[in-house]
Every structure is written in structure tokens, then in C-alpha cells.
Amino acid sequence: MSPARARTSLLEIVTAGRELLEVGGLDAVTMLAVAERVGVRAPSLYKWLPNRAALIASIASAALHDLEHQLSPFVSDPDPVMGLRSVADAFRAFAHANPRTYGLLFMDLPAGARPPAEDNLLAATPLLALTERLVGPDRNLEAARLMTAFAHGFVSMELSGAFQLGGDVDEAFRYGVDVLVGALASRPVPPI
Amino acid sequence: MSPARARTSLLEIVTAGRELLEVGGLDAVTMLAVAERVGVRAPSLYKWLPNRAALIASIASAALHDLEHQLSPFVSDPDPVMGLRSVADAFRAFAHANPRTYGLLFMDLPAGARPPAEDNLLAATPLLALTERLVGPDRNLEAARLMTAFAHGFVSMELSGAFQLGGDVDEAFRYGVDVLVGALASRPVPPI
DNA sequence: ACCTGAACACCGTTCAAGT
DNA sequence: ACCTGAACACCGTTCAAGT
Numbered sequence: 001m002s003p004a005r006a007r008t009s010l011l012e013i014v015t016a017g018r019e020l021l022e023v024g025g026l027d028a029v030t031m032l033a034v035a036e037r038v039g040v041r042a043p044s045l046y047k048w049l050p051n052r053a054a055l056i057a058s059i060a061s062a063a064l065h066d067l068e069h070q071l072s073p074f075v076s077d078p079d080p081v082m083g084l085r086s087v088a089d090a091f092r093a094f095a096h097a098n099p100r101t102y103g104l105l106f107m108d109l110p111a112g113a114r115p116p117a118e119d120n121l122l123a124a125t126p127l128l129a130l131t132e133r134l135v136g137p138d139r140n141l142e143a144a145r146l147m148t149a150f151a152h153g154f155v156s157m158e159l160s161g162a163f164q165l166g167g168d169v170d171e172a173f174r175y176g177v178d179v180l181v182g183a184l185a186s187r188p189v190p191p192i
Numbered sequence: 193m194s195p196a197r198a199r200t201s202l203l204e205i206v207t208a209g210r211e212l213l214e215v216g217g218l219d220a221v222t223m224l225a226v227a228e229r230v231g232v233r234a235p236s237l238y239k240w241l242p243n244r245a246a247l248i249a250s251i252a253s254a255a256l257h258d259l260e261h262q263l264s265p266f267v268s269d270p271d272p273v274m275g276l277r278s279v280a281d282a283f284r285a286f287a288h289a290n291p292r293t294y295g296l297l298f299m300d301l302p303a304g305a306r307p308p309a310e311d312n313l314l315a316a317t318p319l320l321a322l323t324e325r326l327v328g329p330d331r332n333l334e335a336a337r338l339m340t341a342f343a344h345g346f347v348s349m350e351l352s353g354a355f356q357l358g359g360d361v362d363e364a365f366r367y368g369v370d371v372l373v374g375a376l377a378s379r380p381v382p383p384i
Numbered sequence: 385a386c387c388t389g390a391a392c393a394c395c396g397t398t399c400a401a402g403t
Numbered sequence: 404a405c406c407t408g409a410a411c412a413c414c415g416t417t418c419a420a421g422t
Contacts, residue, residue, distance in 0.1 A: 004403060004405035025302060031396060044406055052396065103300040106348060108292065110217060120354070145349065146368050153345020156298060157337065162312070176338050183371040196386035196422060223415060236387055244415065
């Protein structure tokens with residue numbers, strides 16, 4: 001008689017997926033493992049999500065919202081150069097704290113597993129606000145892309161172990177950010 | 193009586209895997225699909241490779257050798273700045289020609305699917321030879337890492353569609369490379 | 385020495401039946 | 404309205420038996 005009451009939720013499912021991802025990598029994000037973690041049988045997950053690809057996409061989407069939350073406080077820094085340094089550091093800190101989730105954000109995912117494009121834009125908003133103050137509205141997008149390219153390239157090499165030999169990685173990152181910020185502030189930036 | 197003669201080879205298997213990867217992504221690199229492509233049944237592949245992870249690692253390894261081959265001609269450029277530009281362009285061209293294979297090289301792969309570390313070093317050799325001529329032997333490694341970080345970050349964003357809005361992407365890449373090369377040639381580079 | 389069919393475990397997904 | 408067990412297709416991998 002009485003219809004079944006929800007024993008889980010989309011939020012709980014996505015959170016379980018993120019935890020499994022960080023602990024065991026993408027292969028560990030199994031419908032069975034997620035179901036077990038939220039106290040339900042695997043087929044019940046399909047009440048909340050159409051398939052596993054949508055679960056992956058939801059994990060990525062949640063991570064992009066988190067990232068935006070980590071970066072947005074620095075938008076209001078009175079000095080845009082300091083703000084950009086802080087955003088770059090916070091971006092890198094996010095990747096260090098959630099390495100596998102970070103990897104997911106820049107992975108070549110199958111179409112169904114990609115988060116909505118708006119979420120990528122959302123996460124880029126804090127950076128765009130600061131580059132606009134540095135280079136003006138016309139070359140804003142290009143400047144933000146160069147910064148993101150460098151930060152992502154640096155962090156992804158760092159996470160994949162390319163900097164194993166040690167040394168002051170923090171200092172090297174700061175150096176690269178400063179070189180780019182300095183160039184953007186002083187030279188005309190070409191259109192992308 | 194007569195023992196069975198080899199009907200395939202490791203090279204043929206790895207080549208089939210690369211083709212399947214480029215056409216259908218990593219999910220399409222199935223032991224069944226590879227076997228079918230080389231004219232053998234799936235269990236026979238285990239005569240040549242211990243498991244699917246080793247196949248992925250072999251694909252990545254082969255790609256790193258190819259990449260080294262694309263980059264090495266520019267080592268002998270009389271002007272190291274021109275040589276670095278050419279290496280950067282060839283790196284990007286390789287990624288454009290083999291986007292999914294390129295993605296594999298910087299993917300966070302499970303331990304068994306990672307290519308041997310020597311192969312990563314091999315692919316970096318041409319760049320290292322040129323940065324040495326630009327900044328000297330002491331800051332060589334650091335300079336090469338900053339260049340690689342930028343190039344990889346730029347290319348991976350480009351491939352993932354982050355530059356969809358169009359414009360002169362070639363020019364933006366050249367601009368970023370020039371900024372870094374210029375900074376490396378004129379400033380002291382901090383240790384990584 | 386390499387190849388094969390048969391078999392097993394594991395996972396994503398569907399669906400009819402329960403409350 | 405959501406949950407479940409049973410079932411199916413697909414894939415990685417093992418192994419005994421073939422030549």
C-alpha cells in the first residue's frame with residue numbers, strides 16, 4: 001500500500017561517487033559500489049540518474065561548482081595582480097586536494113559523461129573578472145585562456161609525477177604565473 | 193604435430209589498439225575488438241601481452257617514441273629560439289593529428305597501464321637539448337618543464353573544446369611560447 | 385609455440401513485481 | 404513513488420585441449 005519513501009538522494013549518490021573516485025580512480029566508480037555506499041541496490045540508482053555516464057557528468061559538475069567557490073573570494077582583491085596570483089594558487093590547491101576529481105575535469109570524456117558547458121564557464125568566471133581588470137574587456141578572454149593553459153599544464157604535469165625530482169615547485173609555479181601576468185599587463189595580447 | 197605459427201605480432205596488436213583508440217576512444221580498445229582486427233581470438237592476445245593494462249601502456253609507449261621522432265629534427269636548428277618554436281609547433285601538430293593518443297599520454301592512468309618512465313624522458317630529450325642551449329645546463333630541466341607545462345596546457349584545453357569561440361589560435365600559441373622563451377632567456381629561472 | 389572454445393567473474397542496464 | 408531480485412549482454416581473463 002504505502003508507496004516507498006526515498007532511501008537516498010541525487011546529492012548523496014554524487015557524493016558517494018566523488019569519494020569512490022578519489023580513493024580508487026574512475027574504475028572504482030561502479031554502479032554497484034555507489035549503490036552499496038548509499039545503502040541501496042544498483043538498479044535503484046536508475047531512479048535518480050539515467051546511466052553511469054550521467055553520474056560521471058554530475059561528479060564533474062559538482063566539482064566545477066566547488067572550484068568556483070574556492071576561487072571567487074579573490075575577485076575582490078584591490079590589486080588584480082595579487083588577485084590573479086591567489087586564484088592561481090587556489091586553483092592549484094584544489095587540484096592537490098582532489099587530484100582525481102581534478103583529472104576528471106580535463107579528461108577527454110565520452111559525450112554523455114561531459115558536464116554542461118555552463119559549468120565550465122562558471123568555474124572560469126573568477127579568473128575572467130580579474131583578467132578583465134588587468135587587460136581590459138577586449139583581450140579578457142584571451143588573457144584568461146593563457147593563464148588557464150599554463151596553470152592546468154603545470155598542475156597536470158605535477159600530478160602525473162613529471163616533477164618527481166623535487167626542488168621548489170611552489171616557486172616554479174609562482175615564477176610561471178608572474179611571467180605570464182607580467183607579459184599580459186605590458187604587451188598587447190593577440191586574439192584567440 | 194607441427195606447432196602453431198604466429199598469426200600476429202605485438203607490433204600488429206599495438207597498432208590495432210592505436211587505431212581503435214583514435215576512432216572510438218579508450219572504451220573502444222577492447223581485447224575482443226583488437227583480436228578481431230588482427231585476425232585472432234581474444235584469448236590469443238594473452239600470448240603477447242599479460243593484460244589490457246599492458247596493451248594501453250604499450251600504446252602510450254609507442255606514441256612517445258613517435259613523438260620523439262617528430263621533435264628531434266629541430267634539435268639541430270642553429271638558433272635555439274627558432275628551434276624551440278619549431279618543437280612547440282611540432283608538439284602541437286602531433287596532438288592535433290592524434291588527439292586521443294595524445295590525451296592518453298597525459299592521462300592519470302592506473303599503475304599497470306602507465307608506460308615506462310624512460311619513454312617519457314625520451315620524448316622530452318629534444319626539448320631539453322634546446323633549452324640547454326638557451327639557459328645553460330643548470331636551469332635546463334626547469335626551463336623545459338615550464339615550456340612543456342604551457343604547451344600541454346594550451347593543447348589540452350584546445351582539444352577539449354575550451355577554445356571553441358574561434359579566433360587565431362595559432363597566433364595565441366605562438367604568443368605564449370614567445371613570452372616564455374623570452375622570459376627564460378632574460379631572467380634567472382628558479383629551481384623546480 | 386601459438387591458437388582455440390568453453391567457462392567464470394564482474395559490471396551496466398532492464399524490467400516485472402513488491403510496498 | 405521508489406525499491407528489489409532476476410535476468411541479459413558484454414567484457415576481461417583463465418585454462419584445458421588442439422595442432
